[in-house]
Amino acid sequence: xxxxxxxxxxxxxxxxxxxxxxxxxxxxRTEYLRERGLSVSELAACGIIFPVVRMEIGFKAPGLxxxxxxxxxxxxxxxxxxxxxxxxxxxxxxxxxxxxxLVKLACANSTLNARRIPPEVRQVxxxxxxxxxxxxx
Numbered sequence: 001x002x003x004x005x006x007x008x009x010x011x012x013x014x015x016x017x018x019x020x021x022x023x024x025x026x027x028x029r030t031e032y033l034r035e036r037g038l039s040v041s042e043l044a045a046c047g048i049i050f051p052v053v054r055m056e057i058g059f060k061a062p063g064l065x066x067x068x069x070x071x072x073x074x075x076x077x078x079x080x081x082x083x084x085x086x087x088x089x090x091x092x093x094x095x096x097x098x099x100x101x102l103v104k105l106a107c108a109n110s111t112l113n114a115r116r117i118p119p120e121v122r123q124v125x126x127x128x129x130x131x132x133x134x135x136x137x
Contacts (some may be wrong), residue, residue: 001028002092005067005133015062022055025087028071030104032085032111046119047110049063055083061091061098067093068092075128081114082106 003024009019029050030040058114063069072092077084082104089099102103107117 001031001069001073003027003069003071005063005065005069007065009063010065015064016098018059021057021059021101024069024071024089025073025103026102028073028083028087029085029105032073033121033124036127038121038124043118043121044110048121049108049110049112049113050105051108051112052103053106055101056103057099057101059099061096062093063089063098064135066090069098073121075125078100078117078122078125078129078132081116081119 005016009016009020033040039132040050068091070092072086072088072090074086076086082105084102087103088097089103090097107115107121109115
């Protein structure tokens, strides 16, 4: 997914305000599933939601006004009722990784009780796992 950095995304120092990366990553997770035939809103209507339970973020370099970023999303681990994604914000002009993150999401029902990942979601996540063994979060 691509994201353009607008003036409203920046702080007093002229760089992307750190919390905006959480929004970019959230959108990218939604688009990752959408591009693979899954609708987050339809899943939620069926009582399947994915709350974030843990996130680790490394800020490597600043994003600046008008930069075009590519936000990548890749599963690294799929468990019974949770999964971990690696997400990165990469500046398109030079390929520099600006932000690198791991996010663990639980699969929950509408009352926030853990539940098993549905087969159709599991299939999408497992298809995106790297071929080499990745360590879980």
